[in-house]
Amino acid sequence: MGSRAPSTTKTASASLELTPDVLVCGGGLAGAMAAVAAARQGAQVLLVERYGFLGGNATGGAVAQFNSWQTSSGRPVIAGLAREVVERLRAYGAAGEHQVFVMSTGHTMDRIEYAPEVLKLVLDDLILEAGVQPLLHANVLDVEVTDGRLHTVRVLTKSGVLSLRPRVLVDTTGDIDVLHRAGARFLDLEEGDQLQPATMMFRFGPIDYARFDALGPADLKTLARRGYEDGELARAALHAARDPYSSDAWFNISRLGIDATDVTALSRAEIEGRRQAWRAAGYLRRAVPGCEAGRLQAFATQVGIRETRRVHGDHVLTAEELSQPTVFDDGIAAGAYPIDIHPASGGELIYTPLGPDHAYQIPYRSLLPRDLRNTLVAGRGISATHAALAAIRVMTISMAVGQAAGVAAALACAADGEVRAVEAGPLRRLLLDQGAVLA
Numbered sequence: 001m002g003s004r005a006p007s008t009t010k011t012a013s014a015s016l017e018l019t020p021d022v023l024v025c026g027g028g029l030a031g032a033m034a035a036v037a038a039a040r041q042g043a044q045v046l047l048v049e050r051y052g053f054l055g056g057n058a059t060g061g062a063v064a065q066f067n068s069w070q071t072s073s074g075r076p077v078i079a080g081l082a083r084e085v086v087e088r089l090r091a092y093g094a095a096g097e098h099q100v101f102v103m104s105t106g107h108t109m110d111r112i113e114y115a116p117e118v119l120k121l122v123l124d125d126l127i128l129e130a131g132v133q134p135l136l137h138a139n140v141l142d143v144e145v146t147d148g149r150l151h152t153v154r155v156l157t158k159s160g161v162l163s164l165r166p167r168v169l170v171d172t173t174g175d176i177d178v179l180h181r182a183g184a185r186f187l188d189l190e191e192g193d194q195l196q197p198a199t200m201m202f203r204f205g206p207i208d209y210a211r212f213d214a215l216g217p218a219d220l221k222t223l224a225r226r227g228y229e230d231g232e233l234a235r236a237a238l239h240a241a242r243d244p245y246s247s248d249a250w251f252n253i254s255r256l257g258i259d260a261t262d263v264t265a266l267s268r269a270e271i272e273g274r275r276q277a278w279r280a281a282g283y284l285r286r287a288v289p290g291c292e293a294g295r296l297q298a299f300a301t302q303v304g305i306r307e308t309r310r311v312h313g314d315h316v317l318t319a320e321e322l323s324q325p326t327v328f329d330d331g332i333a334a335g336a337y338p339i340d341i342h343p344a345s346g347g348e349l350i351y352t353p354l355g356p357d358h359a360y361q362i363p364y365r366s367l368l369p370r371d372l373r374n375t376l377v378a379g380r381g382i383s384a385t386h387a388a389l390a391a392i393r394v395m396t397i398s399m400a401v402g403q404a405a406g407v408a409a410a411l412a413c414a415a416d417g418e419v420r421a422v423e424a425g426p427l428r429r430l431l432l433d434q435g436a437v438l439a
């Protein structure tokens, strides 16, 4: 590890070749945090993203609220880089205060709302300041693997096909596309389980918040149920995250039961998602106090994807381990978000709250795909059961796990990229020094 920019060479076929220490594929929140953490640790980092901006679900999917910073009694479980992201958003005037609120289901939740467009700027600032080399508009094409080592990722760009030859790869594509192409093993859904649905977020406003906020959880529940039963809402919810810049809000009330790795289904979902959002906006105007003057202002850039592939790692994190909770010697992140399963169809949620002051850990081994020696996974594709993922998928935890993956990737460079040579003790100490919470 030395100078910042990964070295480049022209191959005989004149295609560009880059040789970073760490290649992070997928610039969602997990990937952006992994890239920043690895670069701050001294690694040369290349960050590949298929869109022209970073953030994934958090920006392109317009999720607009970071949930679950603390246990029910207020003990912090997330800090580190995730906290820095919020501080930087606040410096732009683009994040609200931390708040605890009661959902229409009657459960209590904590969150920080933010402006998705400004998060793009914050992530740009973070990666550039850390010295990460961004490669935007680059789609993962194929890979070469020999003896369990990933040698090359080829990406398709406007400049043609580029060959990337890292020492360590971190797959943060959400759908874990790189490792899928590498022939990695993935976890199957269990009998009766279905992938969580996608959602087309939409921005609606202006909203008269004096009247909208006067609606109690019981009123919201009644209105949501009526909208669902009348066929106007695809799920019985009126869940909204307020835009800090205006009197608009991003609504999370559509439901698209698909496998988002199937491009035909994904294409249909984008179209159906916009139709559901349009119908829902009409219902808001007609039926919901405070929304009468509102209009649909924007769709998210793409449908938000909650769940697709989960890699089979050295450890498969289970819901029981979250609810006990299990203490792991190699715990590299903590969380307190409950098990929150959106069924693929029907109006409701399956929501399993945790006990008072309850937090759980995520072990490093859940980031290590079986049979591969120089690769890590972070974000919504780590090695966890469907039910455990329903808790750890949120953005706060994705950022914490991304940070851990980045530090681990940088440490693995000293061992020729072997991710199992990274010892949990030093990794945990570095993360604690960086302000992360691990339990």
Ligand SMILES: Cc1cc2nc3c(=O)[nH]c(=O)nc-3n(C[C@H](O)[C@H](O)[C@H](O)COP(=O)(O)OP(=O)(O)OC[C@H]3O[C@@H](n4cnc5c(N)ncnc54)[C@H](O)[C@@H]3O)c2cc1C
Pocket (backbone or CB within 6 Å): 025, 026, 027, 028, 029, 030, 031, 048, 049, 050, 051, 054, 055, 056, 057, 058, 061, 063, 065, 066, 067, 138, 139, 140, 172, 173, 174, 175, 177, 198, 199, 200, 201, 252, 303, 304, 305, 306, 378, 379, 380, 381, 393, 394, 395, 396, 398
């Ligand atoms: C509708 C919805 C509502 C949610 N609500 C909340 C909430 O209220 N609070 C909360 O905290 N969390 C919420 N979540 C969960 C959270 O948003 C995600 O789980 C989290 O953002 C996952 O981050 P990630 O970085 O792992 O993946 P993603 O955000 O999916 O990022 C993956 C990145 O990889 C890129 N990529 C993918 N494939 C390729 C490829 N082949 N080549 C190059 N680049 C590629 C993508 O463009 C993207 O930038 C919600 C999720 C959804 C979908």
